[in-house]
Every structure is written in C-alpha cells, then in structure tokens.
Amino acid sequence: MALTREQVEHVANLARLALTEEEKERFRQQLSAVLDYAARLQELDTDAIPPTATVLPVRNVMRPDTPRPPAPREEILHNAPEAEEGCFKVPAIGWE
Numbered sequence: 120m121a122l123t124r125e126q127v128e129h130v131a132n133l134a135r136l137a138l139t140e141e142e143k144e145r146f147r148q149q150l151s152a153v154l155d156y157a158a159r160l161q162e163l164d165t166d167a168i169p170p171t172a173t174v175l176p177v178r179n180v181m182r183p184d185t186p187r188p189p190a191p192r193e194e195i196l197h198n199a200p201e202a203e204e205g206c207f208k209v210p211a212i213g214w215e
Contacts, residue, residue, distance in 0.1 A: 120154040
C-alpha cells in the first residue's frame with residue numbers, strides 16, 4: 120500500500136513532527152514498505168496455528184509492592200526544569 124505524501128504529512132501532524140521535504144519522502148517510502156510487508160503477513164494461512172500470547176514462559180518481573188514513605192518534595196523537584204509553588208511547571212498544551 121503506497122502512502123501519499125498527504126497521508127505522511129497527516130501522520131506527522133498527529134505526532135507533532137516537523138519533517139523536511141526529504142524526510143517526508145523517505146518516510147513515505149519506508150512506511151509504505153512496512154504496510155506492504157504487513158499486508159503480505161495477512162495473506163499467511165494461520166488457521167492451523169493455535170493462538171498464543173507469548174512463546175516464552177510467563178513470569179512476573181516486578182518487585183514486590185511494599186509501602187514506604189514518599190520522597191521529599193524538594194528531592195522530587197530537584198531535577199525539574201522549572202517548578203512553581205512546589206509543583207512541576209510545564210508549558211500549556213494548545214489544542215487545535
């Protein structure tokens with residue numbers, strides 16, 4: 120499935136990416152190749168293959184959840200680019 124330049128620009132806009140003309144063309148070609156490959160995979164007959172979530176044994180890799188006091192606010196805000204009144208200060212998000 121060959122993507123159009125307009126489709127690449129639309130996806131870049133959704134991702135808030137500013138692309139050069141060369142990047143738009145390169146990504147158009149690369150994304151089209153990915154979609155073509157996905158379409159080829161859809162053609163495979165997988166009826167005889169049982170559905171699986173993973174081929175590896177399932178195991179929990181998380182540490183035990185033990186309650187503990189929170190870190191001091193000053194320590195948390197120490198690496199923040201900006202803080203105001205004990206909170207992270209972030210730029211406002213504008214919606215189109």
